[in-house]
Amino acid sequence: MLERELSVGTMSAQVANHVGARIVSGEFLPGSALPIESELCEFYGVSRTTVREAVKSLAGKRLVEVSPKIGTRVLPFSEWNLLDREVLAWRLQAQFDGKIVEDIFEMRLCFEPRASFLAARDGTAEDHALIEQHFRELVAAHEQGMPVKTISESALEFHLAIINASHNGLFVTIGSAVKSALRVSSEMLQRHATRPSEDVALHDAVRTAIVARKPKEAASAMEYLLAASRERLLPLTVDAAE
Template sequence: MLERELLSVGTMSAQVANHIGSRIVSGEFLPGAALPIESELCEYYGVSRTTVREAVKSLAGKRLVEVSPKVGTRVLPFAEWNLLDRDVLAWRLQTQFDGKIVEDIFEMRFCFEPRASFLAARDGTDDDLAQIEHHFRELAAAQLEGLPVKTTSEAALEFHLAIINASHNGLFVTIGSAVKSALRVSSEMLQRHTTRPSEDVALHEAVCLAIVGRRPAEAAKAMERLLAASRERLLPLTVDAA
């Protein structure tokens, strides 16, 4: 039954990795603990050794586990995890959706997105500004027309990435690429719980107009308001951190 269930939603190795990853992030397997041996995982999931090895390799790439010939596969400390990996973020949000995770994501975003907006307004090229305006129009249309969450969240992601790229700050652009998974996850969560699309559009429009109008200080403030409103919308949906 488990094998048929996994096959229905994706490749076997990906789904085994997804299940084990969720168990690690939820605390079922604590840091330093050994995962069940390969044969036990094969029996539990009803899959081949090759499938289990591919799943474990994927988790090792996310720095959730480390494989050693002498001690087997052990869970790494939290500090070692690749917290910007999309799957790791998703597992944390699914199993530990608490205020701390939301605060972590938005504290990171507050650190550089308002300044990126300032720089985009000041230093962005005409083509950069046209891209920002284009992605805003796509986002506004998706929200107001009630398009699927994935469509709307991707439009929001592209809007924010366009602003970061328009900053022409090499480090910001690198950070933007690195935190793309965090931006995507937060965008998906926000769009899933949007209750007043017109207000969201207005907040994004204020950022867009300030950047396109080349008003740097106003652009930074508008981004701060947008992020603050987004954070406040997500926090009530969280549970208290343990």
């Protein structure tokens, strides 16, 4: 049961979050119908307005389609907006397995090395200063034994600073959209890190090449960092499944 004293907007977001997670986890299969409006109202203890807003949100993410004749049906996986932050977060929560890790890193390998190339070539002095700042924060977090979330946030901000420094609008949009995926993978890596100094060294190689304005070296360093991260993270998904 959801908290009744929350605003309608917040309540609808909670309902959407719960139903969306149920869809992504496979509880509601593609082609199947969601429970009718009155059933959802009773199940969640909310008004029809709240349920309608929640369903509208899920339709906007292409998880469901609403039809006056057939009701609300779950759309095929191919229709889902997989770059939507919430959809991605639901997938990670529901099925953090090797396939999703591969998908995340294949996507990152498609644009982060190039973003590093562009950051080295086209990044401003301010861009590079921000990358330096986030790298120093990452180093300090490691040296001070900060909590995993603090370290992973520092690493996340470092990567986002590089993406922003590319000045490629589409890269920046993708980086923002997949922030939840970057955060989850970063936290997993940091939580199971056995050689933190190696992680710092990999980030340092990227930073050094970017601020030295060596585009090719920056791209190669980022590709190596991502490949190493993927190889460290994949075995963890096997452990989690077991």
